[in-house]
Amino acid sequence: MNRWGLVMIGVAALAGSVGVFGLTVFAQGPGDPKAATEVYQQQCAKCHGDGGAGDGPDAAKTKPVPSDWTAGAGLKGMSDQELYDSIAKGGRAVGKARSMPAYPKLSETEVWNLVALVKSFQK
Numbered sequence: 001m002n003r004w005g006l007v008m009i010g011v012a013a014l015a016g017s018v019g020v021f022g023l024t025v026f027a028q029g030p031g032d033p034k035a036a037t038e039v040y041q042q043q044c045a046k047c048h049g050d051g052g053a054g055d056g057p058d059a060a061k062t063k064p065v066p067s068d069w070t071a072g073a074g075l076k077g078m079s080d081q082e083l084y085d086s087i088a089k090g091g092r093a094v095g096k097a098r099s100m101p102a103y104p105k106l107s108e109t110e111v112w113n114l115v116a117l118v119k120s121f122q123k
């Protein structure tokens with residue numbers, strides 16, 4: 001094998017490992033809804049309601065009031081990434097209201113789990 005052959009093998013191996021790395025980074029989308037229940041109850045339910053209907057005790061204080069996720073409101077037309085950003089960076093990051101706070105302290109995994117939980121409220 002000449003030198004170029006070796007270089008090509010090297011390039012292919014590199015591309016392969018980058019590909020696998022990319023998959024593990026970006027395959028996080030789905031998340032585990034059950035793992036998010038505790039965080040949700042502590043930090044989100046006061047506005048979004050225990051079951052995601054937008055009827056938590058603080059809901060009436062926000063403008064606009066949180067959407068009823070069980071009816072699919074608020075989630076329609078939003079990608080997983082937009083839901084992620086609205087939690088991690090706040091409503092403003094996705095063109096929604098400031099009244100949706102940002103949660104920069106949650107880990108990436110926690111936020112993806114919350115995305116999955118939020119989506120699971122839809123009936």
Ligand code: HEC
Pocket residue numbers: 039040043044045046047048058062063064065066067073074075083084086087091095096097098099100101103114118
């Ligand atoms: C202070 C009340 C409040 C808290 C606490 C809160 N939210 Fe929100 N959230 C809102 C409001 C209000 C909106 C709607 C903003 C709009 O429609 O412009 C919203 C929007 C969202 C959206 C975008 C989809 C939609 O319905 O518009 C997601 C996702 C979301 N919240 C998840 C969460 C999660 C997860 C938590 C807890 C980590 C949380 N929220 C905590 C008030 C809150």
